[in-house]
Amino acid sequence: MACTAVFATLAATSTPHRLLIGKKSIKERPALRGGCRTMPSTRPSKTRGPSPCFAQHGLFYSTSTGKTEEVADLIQEAMGTAAPQDIADVDVSSLASFDGLIVGAPTWNTGADTERSGTSWDDVLGSISGLDLKGKPVAVFGLGDSIGYGEYFCDAMEELYSTFKATGAKMVGHWPADDYQHEDSKALLGDGHFCGLALDQDNEDDKTEERIEAWVAQLKNEGF
Ligand SMILES: Cc1cc2nc3c(=O)[nH]c(=O)nc-3n(C[C@H](O)[C@H](O)[C@H](O)COP(=O)(O)O)c2cc1C
Structure with missing residues (x-):
């Protein structure tokens, strides 16, 4: 012993x-x-040396079955910046420390007015609405099923959008809604655009990478 x-x-x-x-x-x-995830460095860039992070952008998602996480990884690759984090693992007050945010959610709570995602976002949107994100670029993406749930396609995306908009954030990344099969969506802005990037991994995953590439290019012209 x-x-x-x-x-x-x-x-x-x-x-x-x-x-x-x-x-x-x-x-x-x-x-x-990843170098720039939740704790952006306050050191001047001259002392940090080469870095893939030209600005401190946060990428946050939630998921039930993993598809939104997979898509968040693709967005991170296309943006070349921060690695994604599950919003469940984040102190939401840290969101205010980023230069810009990309946030994504699936829709599970079909037809609901609130808590539409059915994921961790439902627990934190109330706290986020109390943040001051004035002027920060924020872009939203959402996952849904445009055929099986075609009347409620990506509804949760709009709930994130309005919550972040209410913080004073500069909402960017509106996306044309014409190349989709949905019947209706709360995420439609009324001008032929979704309030963010809608993705359908259930029926149109072959279009996802192309959509992300074009959306990321758009974001880079809109303040990211
Ligand atoms: C019970 C159930 C309810 C769903 N409700 C909706 C819905 O209302 N709107 C929608 O667009 N997609 C809906 N979906 C599809 C999911 O949002 C979609 O599969 C999504 O990619 C899941 O993402 P996740 O794996 O990140 O959780 C639903 C799926 C299931 C199984």
């Missing part, structure tokens, strides 16, 4: 073992991956 205890103590304090634990913990803590 005594020998086992001594060995365990040595193993826990030896340098290689600590390094292994260190590497593992970084992998397991997404907030430590």
Whole structure:
């Protein structure tokens, strides 16, 4: 027993073992991956050296079955900036520290006026509405099923849109609604556009990458 205890103590304090634990913990803590995720650096860029992050943009999503997370990864690749974070893991007061935000949600709560996403956004939109995001560019994307739920396509996207708009944010990324199969959506602005990028991984996933590429190009012309 005594020998086992001594060995365990040595193993826990030896340098290689600590390094292994260190590497593992970084992998397991997404907030430590990617240079500019939740804690934007306040150091001047001259002292930071080359960085893929020209501005501190946050990318936040929620998901039930993983599709919105997959799409958030594609948006991150196209933007070349911050890696996405599940809004459930975020202190929402930190959103005010970013230069701009991209936020995305699926719709699950079919036909509902509130809590349309049915995901973590429902828990935090109230707190977000109390933030001051005046003048910050914010773009919304949403996932839905334009055939199975064609009358309610991406309804939750509008709930995010109005919440962030109420904070004084500069809402960007409106997207033409003509190339879709939906019948109706609360996310329609009335001028032939959705309030953000609508995506349908259930029926039109072949169009997703092309849509993201064009939307990201649009965002870069609109303040991102
Ligand atoms: C029970 C149920 C309800 C849904 N309600 C809607 C809806 O009202 N509007 C819509 O556009 N999509 C609706 N969907 C489709 C999901 O939003 C879509 O599959 C989405 O990609 C899921 O994203 P997630 O994997 O990130 O959760 C619904 C799907 C299910 C199974």
